[in-house]
Amino acid sequence: MNTSTNPHGRYLGNVVGGSLNRGIEVRLDPQVPVEEMALGQHVVIQGQSRRFFGIITDITLETSDDSVRANPPDLSNPLVASVVSSTAVYATLQVLPMLALEGEMALIDGPMPAKTVPPHFAPVHLAAKEDVEMVFGREDERHFWVGTPLDLEERINIDLEEFVKRSNGVFGKSGTGKTFLTRLLLVGILQKSAAVNLVFDMQSEYGWMGTSEGTGTVKGLKQLFPSKVAVFSLDEEHGRRRGISPDYLVKVGYNQIEPEDIEMLRETLNLSEVAADAAFTVAGHFGQQRWLRQFLDLDGQEVQELSKSINVNERALSTLHNRLRRLSRFHFVTERETDESVEEILRYLDRGIHVVLEFGRYQNELAAYILVANLLTRRIHSRYVTRKEEAMGDQAKEPRPLVITIEEAHRFLSPGIASQTIFGTIAREMRKYNVTLLVVDQRPSGIDDEVMSQLGTKLSCLLDNERDVDAVMSGVSGARELRSVLSKLDSKQESLIFGHAVPMPIVVRVRDYGTNESYRELGFQEASELRQQMERDADDLFGGR
Amino acid sequence: MGLSLEHDETRLGEVVETSTTGFVAQCYQLFGAPPLGALVKSGGPYPAYGVVHQVSTQGIDPTRRPVARGQDEATEEDVYRSNPQLAHLLRTDFQAVIVGHSAEEDLRYHLPPTPPPIYAFVHMCSTEEVRMFTANPAFLRPLATSSITALEEVVAACLRYTAPMQEDTEKFLIGVGKQLAGFFPGDFRRVETILRRAAL
Structure with a gap:
């Protein structure tokens, strides 16, 4: 597409001032009703040799005559009303230029970040379907349709390979x-085979079926893609109650729990720093394999004696002892386990099968979630590191890219522990070992700054807490302008997406999920359709009967 | 004189005082001035269009002021009937601001290179001419930015005079109103005053 082609969208007005940092000021044409403008809408500014893409970040009412403010004209006279509305008063749009398409090279290079501004009086148009498609690309093997812009019926795609x-x-x-958005992203990653997913599914929302506010239940990944998804569970009964049997039952042995895991649980178990540190000393005393079992077997008297012999504060040690007893209430914790669960997960992942770990009845046990997620991830990550190093750059031998989804992410990545936990490590080292995170959280301000700034793409639904908005916006250019967009999102189905996977920040109405049509669009086939497909395939293979 | 009037009823009088921005014309008929705000056109090498902004009637000899004569008359008309010399001792003049001119059969919305000469004939513009000249809503600029007295009144009178001749009065007034807002930046109150009076 030539950058000098005529714009397709509605004419809005002309550039009258502004700067690259603060945004461009556009005087709205009197013919355009200001009410039809909305925050987050996309505009195209046609410069002399470049075409700019921007996002509306503010709308202002202005007057060219200050006395009109203090002494409004008599609007009951239609002539006066009509003249004043097109002369003395007007509206301006604040537009943040995001991308620039430069001359003929635009076709090859695609849009580049805007490093300059359009000249005075450059015409401004609303972005049309063609413009959006040019910037966000068509849906193909690496682009996944996530939603539509607020004012257009065009599909917005994110680049999953970048993602x-x-x-x-x-x-x-x-x-x-x-949850809806996350489920959609997981489906996208699965559908485009961009990576394999490992989902720590605390509320059992992703695997078999999920809940939808308003419409009841929606299909989970396993229902949509039965052959590509395996549901692992910590709780057999939970599955049995729902009439489904998990593909694998995950167990954790006392021998597998390490003092680092206890460190992660410090906040959840309400342990003091001294008490959590004591776990390391106890482990040193009993040995890594047996420490927890042996420690929990001690009675009060013996704990007291132990505290003396290993020189740890007695109160702290007995608190630790008491709190750790909670772990023994978890049925999935057994005496002794090999790394079979981890191996099983890896076996599935290697075959390109996505694994969802459901927590069943432990869905409200944060301690169980943190313990298991941390423990499994640490082991899986270390296997990935080994295998990646063994591959020594041979791409064919490298393990498949893995995306680990964690909910309540601030529990794993809070500033105090992010530097020590495996999740902090993964978030910081990026793709070095082919493992990345998809963190899902409602309190981004609780996540370590360093981790937040390392996140490649952020998808944010409505946030209204100042600190949360700040946290999400950290390290983003044009953050001040985007903030206003973020806090004005609709509370349902709208999301601001920005980062590596999209060429520019965009507000989307998230694509439908939960209707039969939406399932079909995502690649789901009903049993009858599957049967027909099988018959057709059989015919193709063996010749028609 | 009588002959030409019969042939051309739109002829009002002749230029008796002239300058770059305006002219004064004396009417052939006592009290025969065009209405305030009317569009008139002069003769001369650059026929000038003007908007009437001042009409005055006084004695032909400025040193001799008219005296009251009607004490014994029943009506005002009787005063003139009993004193037929009055029509020759009094004169009616009108002043116009030049708002444009025609050159080479084109309308120009700026001042002519030379003002209309003394004794140039002054005509009333026809409806068709008014419509053509006012097709450009910027025609009021020289008037609106001039320093005549009672500017707002004259502009409003001009709109009252020209608007009914338009095909779409409302559209015309809105177009002119927008232009006026540009002529009076930061003074919408003035625009509002004019528009309210124009619609009366």
Whole structure:
């Protein structure tokens, strides 16, 4: 497409001032009703040799005559009303230029970040379908359709290949559609085979079926793609109650729990720093393999004696002892386990099968979630590191890119522990070892700054807490302008997407999920359709009967 | 004189005082001035269009002021009937601001290179001419930016005079109103005053 082609969208007005940092000021044409403008809408500014793409970040009412403010004209006279509305008063749009298409090279290079501004009086148009398609690309093997812009029926695609290269975040207040958006991203990654997913599914939302506010239940990944998804569970009964049997039952042995895991649980178990540190001393005393079992077997008297012999504060040690007893209530914790669960997960992942780990009845046990997620991830990550190093750059031998989805991410990545936990490590090292995170959280301000700034693509639903908005916006150019967009999002189905996977920040109405049509568009086939397909395939193979 | 009037009823009088921005014309008929705000056109090498902004009637000899004569008359008309010399001792003049001219059969919305000469004939513009000249809503600029007295009144009178001749009065007034807002930046109150009076 030539950058000098005529714009397709509605004419809005002309550039009258502004700067690259603060945004361009556009005087709205009197013919365009100001009410039809909305924050987050996309505009195209046609410069002399470049074409700019921008986003509306503010709308202002102005007057050219200050006395009109203090002494409004008599609007009951239609002539006066009509003249004043097109002369003395007007509206301006604040537009943040995001991308520039430069001359003929635009076709090959695609849009580049805007490093300059359009000249005075450059005409401004609303972005049309063609413009959006040029910037966001068509849906293909690496682009996945996530939603539509607010004012157009055009599909917005994210580049999943870019997406899985870095850790990413989905944020938003509870009930704003985080889970829906996450589920959609997981489907996208699965559908485009961009990576394999390992989902720590605390509320059993992703695997078999999920809940939808308003419409009841929606299909989970396993229902949509039965052959590509395996549901692992910590709780056999939970599956049995729902009439489904998990593909694998995950167990954790006392021998597998390490003092680092206890460190992660410090906040959840309400342990003091001294008490959590004591776990390391106890482990040193009993040995890594047996420490927890032996420690929990001690009675009060013996704990007291132990504290003396290993020189740890007695109160701290007995608190630790008490709190750790909670772990023994978890049925999935057994005496002794090999790394079979981890191996099983890896076997599935290697075959390109996506794994969803459901927590069943432990869905409200944060301690169980943190313990298991941390423990498994640490082991899986270390296998990935080994295998990646063994591959020594031979791409064919490298393990498949893995995306680990964690919910309540601030529990794993809070500033105090992010530097020590495996999740912090993964978030920081990016794609070095082919493992990235998809963090889902409602309190992004609780996540370590360093981790937040490393996230490649952020998808944020409505956030209204100042600190949360700040956290999501950290390290983003034009953050001040985008903030206003973020806090004005609709509380349902709307999301601001920015980062590596999209060429420019965009507000989208997230694509439908939950209707039969939406399932079919995502690649789901009903049993009858499957049967027909099989018959057709059989015919193709063996010749018609 | 009588002959030419019969042939051309739109002829009002002759230029008796002239300058780059305006002219004064004396009417052939006592009290025969065009209405305030009317569009008139002069003769001369650059026929000038003007908007009437001042009409005055006084004695032909400025040193001799008219005296009251009607004490014994029943009506005002009787005063003139009883004193037929009055029509020759009094004169009616009108002043116009030049708002444009025609050159080479084109309309120009700026001042002519030379003002209309003394004794150039002054005509009333026809409806068709008014419509053509006012097709450009910027025609009021020289008037609106001039320093005549009662500017707002004259502009409003001009709109009252020209608007009914338009095909779409409302559209015309809105177009002119927008232009006026540009002529009076930061003074919408003035525009509002004019528009309210124009619609009366």
